[in-house]
Amino acid sequence: MFGLLVTLLGNGVPAAARTSDASTAQAQIEQVVQRFQAAIIAHDKTSLEAMFVAEGGSWFEVLGEDAYKQIKAKKPELERVHADNYHHFAAFVGDSKQRIEEKFSHVRIQTDDAIASVYFDFSFLVDGKVNNVGSETWQMVHTTDGWKISAMAYSSYPDRAR
Template structure:
């Protein structure tokens, strides 16, 4: 009887040890399609093709923000608005689209260390970036996108990034 109990316990321990945690649902085809969106974004920005850029978004009211540094938030709270949170500090995607359309000099965004994580119809894209105006890096940081698959197409529904200004 002791052997039987030992064998059962051993089997349970081995089964538990070999059981892998659940993995996100991801396919190479979807990861390739998501990666293609990052490339299309860069190409549309460089070409200042706002229509192509907008076609990559779920809608024109997506979260599009670079949260302010806490020091700046505290300053604005002290001077202007005690409830200011600094999260929706940028003008959103529509302001960015107008900026791109009206840009007089060449602009581009360079992506490095792109990482895609997909789980079914949701995906997260994270990368280091440099925003370049007229050949000069204007700012850099880390950017994250949240994406959703709708009608077989991957769309961006959230863009959040940090901002650092290069020293002159």
């Protein structure tokens, strides 16, 4: 059955059309990345939440080894991998009284126009000072409402931010 679906969908689409779809998707995803950064600066909780799939997503922070050891010494109950969700992050952004910004570098996007993976390095700034650095990855899906983040995982190295 799967082979039939591949045959019916894949063979009839010219390579140029698939390439065009992928470059359109790439541009749309780049816009989501830019809107994400702008929403953080603007403390726009509503816009941030709208960029995520409403149900079924996942969000994970993974502390870097040195940061984990340092924080674990003070908080023995701490786990290295911390599951969370986008609602908490959006609330933090919306409620923050400080200037906050997340800067991205080395952004890489892979997509087939239905799903996408976005990977980048980040620096999270509070009042203009680097507070945390790491790498972040988003899994995205192309919904009827546009591209949405369905999963996020990021490494966290607050000890490297100093």
